Each structure stands twice: as C-alpha cells, then as structure tokens.
Amino acid sequence: MPDDKTQRTDGVYQPLPLSAWHTAATGPARWHLLMGWLLSLAACLWLAMVQLYGGWYGFNARLGELSFVLSIYPPLTISTLWVLWFGYAWGAPLAYLSTLTVAILSGLSPGWALLFSCANPLGLLVLALVYQHVNVRYVPSSLSSLLFFISVCFISGVSSATGSFIWSYTNQLSAMGAFQVWQGWWSGNFLQTVVSCGPLLLLCTSRLQRWRQRHWPQPAPQPQATRWGLLVALASLAGVLAFLWLSFLLADRSVMTLGGDSSGAWQQRAMLYRDSALSVYWVMSVLLFALVFLGYRFFHQRTLQLKLAADRVAYERDLALRRQGEAEVARNALHQLNLELAARMAEVEQLQTQLREQASRDPLTGLYNRRYLHQRLPQQLQRAERQQQPLHLVLIDLDHFKAVNDQHGHAVGDAVLKQFSALFIGLLQPEDIAARYGGEEFCLVLPQRNAEQVAALLRKLQAAYAGIRLQSHDGELSGLSFSAGISLANDGGCSEDLLLQQADAALYQAKAAGRNGWRCFQPQPA
Numbered sequence: 001m002p003d004d005k006t007q008r009t010d011g012v013y014q015p016l017p018l019s020a021w022h023t024a025a026t027g028p029a030r031w032h033l034l035m036g037w038l039l040s041l042a043a044c045l046w047l048a049m050v051q052l053y054g055g056w057y058g059f060n061a062r063l064g065e066l067s068f069v070l071s072i073y074p075p076l077t078i079s080t081l082w083v084l085w086f087g088y089a090w091g092a093p094l095a096y097l098s099t100l101t102v103a104i105l106s107g108l109s110p111g112w113a114l115l116f117s118c119a120n121p122l123g124l125l126v127l128a129l130v131y132q133h134v135n136v137r138y139v140p141s142s143l144s145s146l147l148f149f150i151s152v153c154f155i156s157g158v159s160s161a162t163g164s165f166i167w168s169y170t171n172q173l174s175a176m177g178a179f180q181v182w183q184g185w186w187s188g189n190f191l192q193t194v195v196s197c198g199p200l201l202l203l204c205t206s207r208l209q210r211w212r213q214r215h216w217p218q219p220a221p222q223p224q225a226t227r228w229g230l231l232v233a234l235a236s237l238a239g240v241l242a243f244l245w246l247s248f249l250l251a252d253r254s255v256m257t258l259g260g261d262s263s264g265a266w267q268q269r270a271m272l273y274r275d276s277a278l279s280v281y282w283v284m285s286v287l288l289f290a291l292v293f294l295g296y297r298f299f300h301q302r303t304l305q306l307k308l309a310a311d312r313v314a315y316e317r318d319l320a321l322r323r324q325g326e327a328e329v330a331r332n333a334l335h336q337l338n339l340e341l342a343a344r345m346a347e348v349e350q351l352q353t354q355l356r357e358q359a360s361r362d363p364l365t366g367l368y369n370r371r372y373l374h375q376r377l378p379q380q381l382q383r384a385e386r387q388q389q390p391l392h393l394v395l396i397d398l399d400h401f402k403a404v405n406d407q408h409g410h411a412v413g414d415a416v417l418k419q420f421s422a423l424f425i426g427l428l429q430p431e432d433i434a435a436r437y438g439g440e441e442f443c444l445v446l447p448q449r450n451a452e453q454v455a456a457l458l459r460k461l462q463a464a465y466a467g468i469r470l471q472s473h474d475g476e477l478s479g480l481s482f483s484a485g486i487s488l489a490n491d492g493g494c495s496e497d498l499l500l501q502q503a504d505a506a507l508y509q510a511k512a513a514g515r516n517g518w519r520c521f522q523p524q525p526a
C-alpha cells in the first residue's frame with residue numbers, strides 16, 4: 001500500500017465546524033473551548049480600546065521621501081491564531097467585533113463602521129482559503145513552509161489593508177495621507193502577522209492540535225480538488241493586480257498634490273515617484289516570489305497526488321493479480337479434492353455393493369441365502385402372474401447328510417455342500433434363483449419352465465450329485481442322493497408361504513417314499 005504517512009498532517013489547516021462544539025466526547029472540553037474564545041474576544045476588545053484611547057497605532061517608518069506609520073493591531077494576531085487553529089468561523093468574529101467596537105467608539109457612522117470592520121475578516125478569509133486549498137502546513141517549521149507562510153501573510157495583509165481606504169475617506173485625508181495610511185496598513189499587517197503569529201504557531205500548534213484531536217477527532221485532511229486551487233490562485237492574482245493599481249493611483253495622486261514649479265518641487269515629485277516605484281518593486285519581488293512558490297506548491301501537490309493515485313492503482317492491480325492467482329490455486333485444489341471425493345464415493349459405492357452382495361449370499365456355498373430368497377420370491381411370483389407364466393419352487397434336502405458328517409467329518413460335509421452348490425452353475429438360467437435354505441436344504445425358484453423341464457433339470461442334478469466322489473480319512477465317499485419337493489404357481493393368487501408349504505409337503509412325501517427322488521405337490525381332494 002502506498003505510504004500516506006510520509007506527508008505530515010499536523011499543523012495542516014483543518015477547520016472545526018461551529019456545530020462540532022456540541023459533539024465533544026468529554027463535557028469540560030467544550031466549556032474550555034467556549035471560555036477560551038470568550039476570553040480571546042475580551043482580550044481583543046480590551047487591546048483595541050487601550051490602543052484607541054492610548055492613541056498609539058504603530059511604529060513610525062520612513063521609505064525615502066515617504067514617511068508613514070507601520071500599523072499594529074493586536075486583535076489581528078489573536079484572530080489569526082484562532083483562524084489557523086480552529087477555522088475561519090472561530091477567528092473572523094473576533095476580528096470583526098473588536099474592529100466594529102473601535103470604529104463606533106472612534107466616531108465612524110454605523111454604516112461605515114459595519115463596512116470598515118469587514119477588512120480584517122477579508123484578509124483572514126484569504127489566509128484560510130489559501131491554507132484550506134493548498135495543502136501546506138501553516139506551522140513555519142521548515143524553510144518551504146516559512147516562505148509559504150510569509151507569502152500568504154503578505155496577500156492576507158494586502159487584502160485586509162482595504163480598510164485603509166474607508167478610514168482615509170471617512171477621515172477626509174488627502175491623497176498623500178491616504179497613500180501613507182495604505183502603505184503603513186498593509187506592511188504593518190503583514191509584518192505583525194509574520195513576527196507575532198509565526199513563533200506562537202511554532203510553539204503551541206502541536207500541543208493544541210493534540211488537545212483538539214482528543215476531544216474532536218477528525219480524519220486527516222484530504223487534498224482539495226484542482227478547481228479550488230485554481231480559484232485561490234486567481235483570487236491571489238486579482239489581489240496582486242488590485243494592489244498594483246492602487247499603489248500607482250495613490251502615488252500619482254500624492255504627486256499631483258505637491259504644488260509649485262520650482263526645481264525643488266520637481267525634485268520632491270521625482271523623489272516621491274522614485275520611492276513609490278522602489279516600494280512597488282520590492283512588493284512585486286515578494287509577490288512574484290509568492291506566486292511562483294504558490295504555483296510550485298500547487299503543481300508539486302498535484303504531482304504528489306497523481307503519484308499516490310498511480311501507486312494506489314498499481315497496488316490494487318497487484319492485489320487483484322495476487323488474489324486471482326490465489327483463486328486459481330484454490331480452484332485447482334478444489335478440483336483435486338472433487339476428483340478425490342468422486343474416487344472415494346465410487347469406492348464407497350463399491351463397498352456398499354459388496355456389502356449388499358455379502359448380506360444376500362451364503363458364505364460357504366456362495367449361493368443366495370434364505371433372507372434374499374424371501375425378498376425375491378414375492379417379486380418373482382408377481383412377475384410370473386403378470387406374464388401368465390408358470391413358476392416352480394423346488395425344495396431339496398440332501399439325504400442322510402448327518403451320516404456324512406458323522407462318518408467322514410464336518411470338513412467333508414462342507415465340501416459336499418460346496419460341490420453340490422457348484423452343480424447349479426451349468427444347469428440354471430439367468431432368471432432362476434438357487435438359495436441355500438437351511439443346513440443341507442436348498443431351494444430353487446424356476447420361472448418360465450414347465451413340469452417336464454423341471455423334472456429334466458432334477459434328473460441332471462441327481463445324476464451329477466450321484467457322480468461326486470470325495471476322499472476322506474475314512475475312505476471314499478460316494479452314492480450321494482437328495483430328495484426334492486416341487487410346488488407350482490400357475491394361476492395367480494399363490495402366496496410365497498403357501499408355495500413353500502406345498503413344496504415342503506411334497507418333500508416330506510419324497511422322503512417318506514424312500515428318498516433319492518422327488519414329488520410334485522398334489523392338492524388333496526376335498
């Protein structure tokens with residue numbers, strides 16, 4: 001981020017609005033401010049009256065042939081400090097009220113007094129406007145701020161010296177007198193502000209601003225728009241032109257008042273012209289310097305602002321690029337995570353399928369288990385009914401299996417169960433279901449087959465089972481057989497339980513008939 005702190009903001013003109021008086025964080029602070037302002041007003045009035053009744057208006061000065069009084073007006077110092085520390089709205093009334101009082105007490109008519117009192121506030125306005133719109137510190141702590149302060153004091157002094165014309169006019173002074181008052185007035189105001197305010201600003205500003213900021217916190221002042229800076233420059237230029245015009249006019253009129261045609265009189269006139277021209281020369285030098293300096297400050301400030309703006313834009317662009325890069329990395333990471341998640345989900349799905357499969361299979365033989373049979377049998381029945389096709393259910397029980405276990409061992413019994421189950425592989429169709437129904441009991445669900453086809457299947461199974469030979473510690477195992485019971489669902493409305501009961505009954509008949517054979521369920525005649 002561009003470093004804004006490189007520019008000092010203490011001692012920069014930052015007016016405190018009159019309305020802010022209510023909003024002080026701590027109660028006593030606003031009373032202190034008010035008391036300070038009232039005391040300043042009292043001091044201004046007192047000093048102005050002491051000066052009026054004391055009859056002292058400044059120091060006598062001489063510039064060649066021109067002698068004048070370098071005007072000193074103490075309330076101006078107090079009001080200037082208030083303008084710079086707190087703003088124009090606080091300082092201008094002090095200057096206006098004290099001058100108004102003096103003007104009225106000195107016998108000026110109310111109308112002229114009201115107008116005359118505007119002169120000092122006008123000079124202060126120029127001061128405040130320049131400092132508000134050209135972002136330079138008013139504390140003359142560096143060479144550049146000191147030079148700028150002197151320049152601004154000059155323009156302010158010239159502006160406030162407009163009061164000298166009203167004064168000269170109302171006191172009916174001659175052109176020479178008016179010229180003298182004007183010279184003494186602007187130069188006095190200028191010197192007084194520089195000499196009295198400068199040191200006080202240096203000494204007290206930072207402490208006073210800390211106090212102000214504590215009770216009326218304000219953000220750092222922002223540089224003003226260009227048009228305001230231009231306006232201030234134009235106003236300053238107008239002030240300078242007015243000064244020149246007035247100086248020449250008054251000098252000319254003063255010369256005209258000098259009578260006589262003697263060489264002494266002409267010499268006096270020439271001296272007066274020379275002194276006036278010299279005075280204007282010095283003033284012009286200062287003014288030119290002030291204008292050049294103002295212009296320099298203005299462009300310097302604009303350049304600084306542009307640089308700051310460019311730095312900020314560059315910073316924002318870098319930030320945006322960095323964020324874009326981070327977003328890209330995050331998007332890639334997210335994509336990677338999505339892929340991993342998809343892989344994990346596929347694994348989970350596979351595991352779920354395996355679990356479902358395991359839950360529906362008999363671990364020893366690999367055939368479906370009884371639970372699965374009870375799930376599927378009702379569906380198969382419905383389907384057969386819907387397609388109007390027969391469905392046979394066969395219950396198979398291996399004959400004398402206990403004897404196999406007892407004689408040859410449990411492991412051989414397991415091997416027999418597995419080999420018997422393996423026989424189904426080549427004999428069943430995809431739609432058939434073979435399940436291990438109990439220990440050595442099996443169940444076949446055979447849709448889409450007629451009775452002959454079922455019998456053929458059982459015959460093949462019987463032959464294959466009989467052909468199994470197994471070696472055990474007790475010799476060879478052979479002559480295996482099974483018994484089976486067959487039930488048929490071919491007219492609909494036959495439940496799963498009924499079908500199983502009928503097959504079981506038929507199996508019982510087959511066993512009873514001597515085993516190694518099968519029976520179809522025959523309903524008993526009513």
Ligand SMILES: Nc1nc2c(ncn2[C@@H]2O[C@H](COP(=O)(O)OP(=O)(O)OP(=O)(O)O)[C@@H](O)[C@H]2O)c(=O)[nH]1
Pocket residue numbers: 364397398399400401402403405409410411412413414417438439440
């Ligand atoms: N090896 C082994 N034997 C089993 C398993 N499940 C059940 N059996 C045995 O199967 C035998 C079934 O005996 P029974 O119900 O008397 O039937 P059987 O001996 O075949 O007699 P019949 O059915 O009347 O011919 C029992 O000895 C059980 O221990 C198994 O998973 N493995």
